[in-house]
Amino acid sequence: MRSIWFFIFALILSSCGSDVIDRNNEGKRARPTPRAHFSGIKKKAALLLFANESPYGGDDLAFVSTEELRLELMRTGEFIIDPQASKLFGDSKEIYSGGGSKLIQLARKAKVSGINMVMFGRIMEARVREKTDEIGLVKETKSYSEAKIELRIFDVNSSKEVFNEVVRGYADDSTFRFFAQDRETQLTYRRELLRYSAKVAIRRFIPKIAELSSRMDWVGRVAKIIGNKIYVNAGRDSGVQISDVLKVVTEGQEIFDPETGALIGISKGEVKGTIEIIDYFGPDGAIAILHSGGSVVEGDFVQLY
Secondary structure, eight states: OHHHHHHHHHHHHHHHHTTOOOBOTTSOBOOSSOOSOOOOOOEEEEEOOOEEOSSSSHHHHHHHHHHHHHHHHHHHTSEEEOTTHHHHHOOHHHHHHTTTHHHHHTHHHHHHTTOOEEEEEEEEEEEEEEEEEEETTEEEEEEEEEEEEEEEEEETTTTEEEEEEEEEEEEEEEEEEETTOOHHHHHHHHHHHHHHHHHHHHHHHHHHHHHHHHTSOOOEEEEEEETTEEEESOOTTTTOOTTOEEEEEOOOOEEEOTTTOOEEEEOOOOEEEEEEEEEEETTTEEEEEEEEEOOOOTTOEEEEO
16 A cells, blocks of 8 residues: 555656756756757848849849749848748839839838848840851850849838848850751850859858848747736747747837938837747747746747847
């Protein structure tokens, strides 16, 4: 009989102890395995379809340039490209035609959606030049292509443009062609050469974008609060880790120039407290509990502590 009561008592103790969270002196939970490295939470970017202002390449060159930038950004492992960005911002042509005012108008809406930056740009020049030397029935053609591309980046959190650069991409090729070569083949050849020079230009942006991103603050949002659980709109896909501590901040205030009325920037929000990530939900959401402070409400913004 005594052994039965001892077994029941041990079972009660083990069930109570299973929910105890082991924390260090700073109040953080110890990781089961140490993190090998930490490169920060991925920035969520809106990438808008490029505008092609050159007389060559048309929409095809604009799409290829945009897609190349998307692929290269994803390859870095530091960005999440929002597939719904075009519904909110439109394309680059719309941004340029409005003088960028549309970005400022939609900055808060983008911030609420969890977007950290908006990338847009244009193909300013694109051309192919050819030099031909005839050799009997065959002619040697040397082709040179060039693409001049501008890229701009708008920081949603500060509501200002933080990147504006122009780069050039070059490509050359030499082929031997028969005089009887059809026009369609020539057009395809020129199109592929233009595409390649545009890709070369796009790739030159990547190191600069990565360096800029490392200096920008990541901002997420409290999407929902149910009981003592706080649901954040960034999780596993974004690189948020279990036991990460995030600070909860209020929305900053817009500061305007008293003389011109122009927006100077946005002040930093006030820190209300901190939350600790304890679990994930969905493909890119996280569940947290209050770590310190209080008065956390839905819509509050979160940043790395």
